[in-house]
Amino acid sequence: xxxxxxxxxxxxxxxxxxxxxxxxxxxxxxxxxxxxxxxxxxxxxxxxxxxxxxxxxxxxxxxxxxxxxxxxxxxxxxxxxxxxxxxxxxxxxxxxxxxxxxxxxxxxxxxxxxxxxxxxxxxxxxxxxxxxxxxxxxxxxxxxxxxxxxxxxxxxxxxxxxxxxxxxxxxxxxxxxxxxxxxxxxxxxxxxxxxxxxxxxxxxxxxxxxxxxxxxxxxxxxxxxxxxxxxxxxxxxxxxxxxxxxxxxxxxxxxxxxxxxxxxxxxxxxxxxxxxxxxxxxxxxxxxxxxxxxxxxxxxxxxxxxxxxxxxxxxxxxxxxxxxxxxxxxxxxxxxxxxxxxxxxxxxxxxxxxxxxxxxxxxxxxxxxxxxxxxxxxxxxxxxxxxxxxxxxxxxxxxxxxxxxxxxxxxxxxxxxxxxxxxxxxxxxxxxxxxxxxxxxxxxxxxxxxxxxxxxxxxxxxxxxxxxxxxxxxxxxxxxxxxxxxxxxxxxxxxxxxxxxxxxxxxxxxxxxxxxxxxxxxxxxxxxxxxxxxxxxxxxxxxxxxxxxxxxxxxxxxxxxxxxxxxxxxxxxxxxxxxxxxxxxxxxxxxxxxxxxxxxxxxxxxxxxxxxxxxxxxxxxxxxxxxxxxxxxxxxxxxxxxxxxxxxxxxxxxxxxxxxxxxxxxxxxxxxxxxxxxxxxxxxxxxxxxxxxxxxxxxxxxxxxxxxxxxxxxxxxxxxxxxxxxxxxxxxxxxxxxxxxxxxxxxxxxxxxxxxxxxxxxxxxxxx
Ligand SMILES: Nc1nc2c(c(=O)[nH]1)N[C@@H](CNc1ccc(C(=O)N[C@@H](CCC(=O)N[C@@H](CCC(=O)N[C@@H](CCC(=O)O)C(=O)O)C(=O)O)C(=O)O)cc1)CN2
Ligand code: MET
Ligand SMILES: [Zn+2]
Numbered sequence: 194x195x196x197x198x199x200x201x202x203x204x205x206x207x208x209x210x211x212x213x214x215x216x217x218x219x220x221x222x223x224x225x226x227x228x229x230x231x232x233x234x235x236x237x238x239x240x241x242x243x244x245x246x247x248x249x250x251x252x253x254x255x256x257x258x259x260x261x262x263x264x265x266x267x268x269x270x271x272x273x274x275x276x277x278x279x280x281x282x283x284x285x286x287x288x289x290x291x292x293x294x295x296x297x298x299x300x301x302x303x304x305x306x307x308x309x310x311x312x313x314x315x316x317x318x319x320x321x322x323x324x325x326x327x328x329x330x331x332x333x334x335x336x337x338x339x340x341x342x343x344x345x346x347x348x349x350x351x352x353x354x355x356x357x358x359x360x361x362x363x364x365x366x367x368x369x370x371x372x373x374x375x376x377x378x379x380x381x382x383x384x385x386x387x388x389x390x391x392x393x394x395x396x397x398x399x400x401x402x403x404x405x406x407x408x409x410x411x412x413x414x415x416x417x418x419x420x421x422x423x424x425x426x427x428x429x430x431x432x433x434x435x436x437x438x439x440x441x442x443x444x445x446x447x448x449x450x451x452x453x454x455x456x457x458x459x460x461x462x463x464x465x466x467x468x469x470x471x472x473x474x475x476x477x478x479x480x481x482x483x484x485x486x487x488x489x490x491x492x493x494x495x496x497x498x499x500x501x502x503x504x505x506x507x508x509x510x511x512x513x514x515x516x517x518x519x520x521x522x523x524x525x526x527x528x529x530x531x532x533x534x535x536x537x538x539x540x541x542x543x544x545x546x547x548x549x550x551x552x553x554x555x556x557x558x559x560x561x562x563x564x565x566x567x568x569x570x571x572x573x574x575x576x577x578x579x580x581x582x583x584x585x586x587x588x589x590x591x592x593x594x595x596x597x598x599x600x601x602x603x604x605x606x607x608x609x610x611x612x613x614x615x616x617x618x619x620x621x622x623x624x625x626x627x628x629x630x631x632x633x634x635x636x637x638x639x640x641x642x643x644x645x646x647x648x649x650x651x652x653x654x655x656x657x658x659x660x661x662x663x664x665x666x667x668x669x670x671x672x673x674x675x676x677x678x679x680x681x682x683x684x685x686x687x688x689x690x691x692x693x694x695x696x697x698x699x700x701x702x703x704x705x706x707x708x709x710x711x712x713x714x715x716x717x718x719x720x721x722x723x724x725x726x727x728x729x730x731x732x733x734x735x736x737x738x739x740x741x742x743x744x745x746x747x748x749x750x751x752x753x754x755x756x757x758x759x760x761x762x763x764x765x766x767x768x769x770x771x772x773x774x775x776x777x778x779x780x781x782x783x784x785x786x787x788x789x790x791x792x793x794x795x796x797x798x799x800x801x802x803x804x805x806x807x808x809x810x811x812x813x814x815x816x817x818x819x820x821x822x823x824x825x826x827x828x829x830x831x832x833x834x835x836x837x838x839x840x841x842x843x844x845x846x847x848x849x850x851x852x853x854x855x856x857x858x859x860x861x862x863x864x865x866x867x868x869x870x871x872x873x874x875x876x877x878x879x880x881x882x883x884x885x886x887x888x889x890x891x892x893x894x895x896x897x898x899x900x901x902x903x904x905x906x907x908x909x910x911x912x913x914x915x916x917x918x919x920x921x922x923x924x925x926x927x928x929x930x931x932x933x934x935x936x937x938x939x940x941x942x943x944x945x946x947x948x949x950x951x952x953x954x955x956x957x958x959x960x961x
Pocket of ligand 3 (some may be wrong): 798
């Protein structure tokens, strides 16, 4: 019998119940115990949903109040010393302190989980780091599942991935050296799970999808030798990989003393044969055949054919699963009542995907005829999607054909443009600005919700949003910033907002996906050729500009970020989709310029995230991604200043490509890493202007003027002050106005102080 299982279920709740509860707890509206009760209810509900979908082996340990990596840090007692954890159980206070920071301690760093839009809390390691079981939450969850009659498979992040994804806080230290300290604690966790009668543990080692050095691979051998074998009673281990092919490691993985492997057949279908060849008789092989990263209904006919082929080699040892955890997928398509029924029929969310897994299991176990109806329905939906006229737009197709080299080139090189722009805008040295959004207050969100429900007329809604813009402009005048933004009040999200206005996109009511902590996004669904029927942002920006003499930045989301943060079509190359998006944005840029807007920011926070996990594939991606950005941004005059913005990523390895994008100014997130990121920009001699973030906007902590000044001084050491801008790390939509005003006042003050220092220095240099 082929067995069906799931690697992880979305924990946020179909209606974002976890988000509401967490935020109520942080506000102090409910206490810790009430939070725990609600969380347990959600887990219970999710287990029942999975059982009802027909899944044989259901995961526990995939739940987290904030993040699964942070859960591991708590379980392993690896709280950084600066949080003074002591030797007690790591409780919720400390857990949230690590995630969100406190008055005295900045939060732990947060970064992208592989190539997803999910963010994890980065473990901090140094030579003094030691491990111990410091949280019993996981073990309690196993017991909770048992109460429902579920014998769960427990999910853990593996020791190599845990170390690999962390960062060293001491120069010269190698975090792999901690492995020997880590393994006994993992073994203890496994033994404790075995004593709770846990039969299977899924141990996730997605780091194998990256290009890793041999010492890390040797560490893998060492680790799994230590986590298996005689002595104590231990659970069976299923080592799970996902997001990329791991067939380059097939020989090593087959030899590991684990009881099974999981591989991703959606991202890397070709790796199946390599694994089937001589697959050890002692191991199960789990095939990730249903795409956990996208929302399209599966081709069940083809999936069944693949599985049948594998079954003839593996027999009983074949397991069936989604490609990765369903964390990256919305919960339930059934909640979508407004989605066009034709498009809805092409889609599957988490619950539907688990049913697909279950149907495939049935097909394998009972024969094709047992699932004839499901196979037919799947084939019909695929065919309808393929043939639907709404996916194709001849105008867009034709424009793509007509694109030439000149479309991705500005008229003059940067130095010429810089001179013209300086003349036009007359900004001071170290100009101050923000990244785009101002607080999305409850009032703004409620107004939008009321508008959506028809309780507020279009006109009233527009008026309310104009009031917000007016407020934001007024505040910026008072704070004394140099380049303004309109504040993005009218946007639900920087991607969804544009998705809603472009043809070729569908959007959902409840298609939420966790981004970090309690924050979610609702990625729009890009199903067809893109077309911009009319200007999307011009009225708003023009209104903001009418209120001030300071320049107001036009604010757009770039083609790569639109691509990365949407669910995209799987029936054409992503590069083609990116170019279509680029053309739509190019038209918007042109309209903004025509309306007199002189500075236009095209955000590309997901540019780095789009980079393939394997270095061998980088160049190809960078080529089309840079080209798409250039198509979107190059249709303007020399004295129009193009900004871009990136956050949350390690940029140093792609600096030449970032320079190639040719933005006149780039603002980047740097403050959490205390400007470490900038070193690369300095060494590489980044040619254009650059605004390294000096204010970590993801923490409620308000930085002091002195701290920001220090960061700026650090920046001056690697980058010429003439090239520098002063700004926060990212948009301010998650913050409150009082925090923002204080922080920005201090930021402007820090810029003033530095300007004064530089002037004194220059005066002294002249008189010397
Ligand atoms: N797509 C995307 N990816 C991204 C980012 C991003 O900005 N967008 N930023 C980085 C991650 N950071 C993020 C930062 C903030 C939020 C965020 O604030 N999300 C909001 C939801 C934003 C949204 O869609 N808001 C809608 C719906 C708001 C809502 O909940 N409305 C209530 C009613 C209002 C209320 O009572 O509060 C309802 O409909 O029931 C709107 O404004 O219209 C949240 O979780 O709360 C998400 C990601 C990286 N990835
Ligand atoms: C995640 S990048 C965000 C950029 C956007 N302009 C904002 O300020 O919110
Ligand atoms: Zn950002």
